[in-house]
Amino acid sequence: MTILRIENLTYGVEDIAQCSEFLDIWGLQKNGASDNSASFKTFENQHIHLRPMDDPSLPPSYEDGPTLREVVWGVDNHAALNEIEAELSKDRDVRKDDDGTLHSCDDRQNYLGFQIADVVKANLHVEDFNFIENIDRVNERSWPEERVKPIRIGHLVYSIEAKDYELASAFYTDRLKFRISDQTKDGGTFLRADGSNYHHNLFLFHRQGSHPYFNHVAFEVSSFDQMMVGGTNMLKYGAKSVSGPGRHSLGSNWFWYFNNPCGGDIEYFADMDRMDDKWEPRFWDKAPPYARWMMGAEEIKG
Ligand SMILES: [Fe+2]
Structure with a gap:
C-alpha cells in the first residue's frame, strides 16, 4: 500500500x-x-x-x-x-x-x-531572495500578495493519553505502514505516510495528564513571508493566536497556530524537514525544546 x-x-x-x-x-x-x-x-x-x-x-x-x-x-x-x-x-x-x-x-x-488521491500539482516557484551577491531580483520590489495560498494540508495532530502511547502509533506503523521520524517519551510520535517524505503527516501528541482530542491541522505555505502575511491577516480578522510564530525543533518547520472555530487549532507552516529511506527514526527520552525560537511563550497544548 x-x-x-x-x-x-x-x-x-x-x-x-x-x-x-x-x-x-x-x-x-x-x-x-x-x-x-x-x-x-x-x-x-x-x-x-x-x-x-x-x-x-x-x-x-x-x-x-x-x-x-x-x-x-x-x-x-x-x-x-x-x-x-x-x-x-x-x-x-x-x-x-x-x-x-x-x-x-x-x-x-x-x-x-x-x-x-486526486492530486492537482500547484504550479508555483519559490520566492526570489536577495542576499549579499546572491541576487535573484533586480529592479523589482518584493511585495508579498495580501491573500496567502495554503498549498497543501501537511499534517494533522491528535492529542492522546500518555498511557500506551507506543501502542497508538503501532496501529499506524504496523497496520498502515507509516514510519516514525521522531518519538519522544514525554511528547509523542511523529509519523510520515509511506508515500510521503514530510517529517510528519500525523503527530500523536501526548503529555502527562493529556486527554484525547483533535489537536490541529496544518497547511503548508511557500515562505516565511506567506506565513507572516497569513497570520497577520488572521489577527486583523480577530482570530486568536495560540502559539507562534516560531520555528519548531522536531520537524524544523516555521509555525503559527490559531484557534479554529471548526474545531481544534489550525496552523500555517513552511520549510519542514523531509526524510528519505536513509533516515533512522530518533527516539528521545526527553523531547528537545518546543521551538528554536518563537514569539511569546505559549506552546500548543497536548
Ligand atoms: Fe503542526
Missing part, C-alpha cells in the same frame, strides 16, 4: 457561516456551499468539508462541540485500497462507498477513510 497524503477532512461544526468565513480568510478556495454544508479546497485539491455537528451521517466523536470527525487519506491506486480493506477488516468494521472510498477508525476512535 502507499498512502500519499491527507485527501480530505470533515468537520462537524456549530456555525457553518462563521466557519466558512474563517476558512475563506485563511486563504482556502471555496468549492461549494448550501444552507447546511460548505466545502473548501487547497491549491493541490485536498478538500475540507463542513457539516452541522448534529448531522447523523457524520462519524461519532468522543468530543463535545465542533471538531474533526473524519480524515480521509489519499492512496496511489486500487491495489492499495484493497490491501487496506483486507488489513483493517481483520479486527474492525470497514465500510465501502459506491465510489470505493473506505471508512473505518483507528485504535483510539479517531475515524479515518481512504480513497485514491
